[in-house]
Amino acid sequence: xxxxxxxxxxxxxxxxxxxxxxxIYEAVSQxxxxxxxxxxYEQVKENNPSISLGTVYKTLDTFVxxxxxxxxxxxxxxxxxxxxxxxxxxxYDKETNEIRDYHNHQLETLIKEFFEKNKIKDFEVxxxxxxxxxxxxxxxx
Amino acid sequence: xxxxxxxxxxxxxxxxxxxxxxxIYEAVSQxxxxxxxxxxYEQVKENNPSISLGTVYKTLDTFVxxxxxxxxxxxxxxxxxxxxxxxxxxxYDKETNEIRDYHNHQLETLIKEFFEKNKIKDFEVxxxxxxxxxxxxxxxx
DNA sequence: TTCCGTACTAAGAATCATTCTTACTTAGTA
DNA sequence: TACTAAGTAAGAATGATTCTTAGTACGGAA
Numbered sequence: 432x433x434x435x436x437x438x439x440x441x442x443x444x445x446x447x448x449x450x451x452x453x454x455i456y457e458a459v460s461q462x463x464x465x466x467x468x469x470x471x472y473e474q475v476k477e478n479n480p481s482i483s484l485g486t487v488y489k490t491l492d493t494f495v496x497x498x499x500x501x502x503x504x505x506x507x508x509x510x511x512x513x514x515x516x517x518x519x520x521x522x523y524d525k526e527t528n529e530i531r532d533y534h535n536h537q538l539e540t541l542i543k544e545f546f547e548k549n550k551i552k553d554f555e556v557x558x559x560x561x562x563x564x565x566x567x568x569x570x571x572x
Numbered sequence: 573x574x575x576x577x578x579x580x581x582x583x584x585x586x587x588x589x590x591x592x593x594x595x596i597y598e599a600v601s602q603x604x605x606x607x608x609x610x611x612x613y614e615q616v617k618e619n620n621p622s623i624s625l626g627t628v629y630k631t632l633d634t635f636v637x638x639x640x641x642x643x644x645x646x647x648x649x650x651x652x653x654x655x656x657x658x659x660x661x662x663x664y665d666k667e668t669n670e671i672r673d674y675h676n677h678q679l680e681t682l683i684k685e686f687f688e689k690n691k692i693k694d695f696e697v698x699x700x701x702x703x704x705x706x707x708x709x710x711x712x713x
Numbered sequence: 714t715t716c717c718g719t720a721c722t723a724a725g726a727a728t729c730a731t732t733c734t735t736a737c738t739t740a741g742t743a
Numbered sequence: 744t745a746c747t748a749a750g751t752a753a754g755a756a757t758g759a760t761t762c763t764t765a766g767t768a769c770g771g772a773a
Contacts, residue, residue: 486751549679558703
């Protein structure tokens, strides 16, 4: 993702474009690891030593509110961030606390159709997430 | 749930039966509100003024490890507890932060079968949860 | 029934992820 | 170019939770 794309992304959220916002967005969007605020800070501070941790938190929150990234709380209660906005599920590794994306259109369709047929009385569904907890299989070498 | 049932439940987890454990388990099991540790503490301290908040946290954690209750982290990062051990889904109200249970055997079967047919390479699934976020519908009176 | 060992508990300090506060900086528009 | 409102720094504050140390009590064995 080049600077122009990032600039467009940030502006599309109605936000001012700043250098720090650029490097923070870049850090989040170039990883699939669903980073914590702390991780983003560590990535970014090396080339931007003046940046403060508080600003990273605040900037990530601003991005979430502008809907250019999304956040979720992991099973340990820590905020994780994701530049991919499309609905997808997560695989939580109970042992390593790693989180992986899981995309399956068939599953998404299946569930969406299920809830279209089975409206929940008194509840308007806005987001559906499937959370899969387990562990990575040992590779037998 | 009477005292004998609670005693059996606690003993079934290999834990010593104590008065405080009884009242904590009772508080969790008599509510459907998916209580926080703080809520349990408030419920329990009125008739047990000597109990400490730290003990409530510790006891709830002990119950989780003994698998007699379960916990999850809500969308604000706060631990919530549930005496119902069977797999079920949760409805999160984005506006009020209320959490409701959602049981549907058809959905559970659908998803279980989906993942039996679609094994995830390198990942052993242990728990599956469907999280539904939305809001309660306004009642038109 | 008594004793004893180990698990349980109190209370407040410590921890950690995150937010707040206040003052300074800067992007972008007029 | 000037101005203004948004953005940022830095460290204190917050809140949920865990830890530490010393005292308490359950339950099994004698």
